[in-house]
Amino acid sequence: MGIDKKRAREHKWRISESxxxxxxxxxxxxxxxxxxxxxxxxxxxxxxxxxxxVCFILHVGLGVYYFMFY
Structure with a gap:
């Protein structure tokens, strides 16, 4: 995010949202x-x-599930 923000301020090539x-x-x-x-x-x-x-909550949920059942 920091690199993309810097490039945006300098009107340079940006990192795509995808x-x-x-x-x-x-x-x-x-x-x-x-x-x-x-x-x-x-x-x-x-x-x-x-x-x-939402991605963060999913990642935490997957981590909890992994450590609880494996």
């Missing part, structure tokens, strides 16, 4: 969420404001 979603879905939701609010980047996008916490 790439950010792939990182989020591959267990990067905590980092994406923290970076989103730390850098105040993508916080106006409703898909990120709702989707990142």
């Amino acid at each position: 790439h950010l979603w792939v990182v989020c879905l591959l267990f990067g939701s905590a980092g994406i969420g923290a970076g989103m609010y730390y850098f105040r980047h993508k916080t106006k996008h409703i898909s990120f404001r709702l989707g990142v916490p």
Whole structure:
């Protein structure tokens, strides 16, 4: 998020939203969420404001399930 925010300010090539979603879905939701609010980047996008916490909850749930039953 920090790199994309910096590139946005400098009017340079940006990281695509689909790439950010792939990182989020591959267990990067905590980092994406923290970076989103730390850098105040993508916080106006409703898909990120709702989707990142949902991904985080799913990841925590999967982790709890894994450690409880395996």
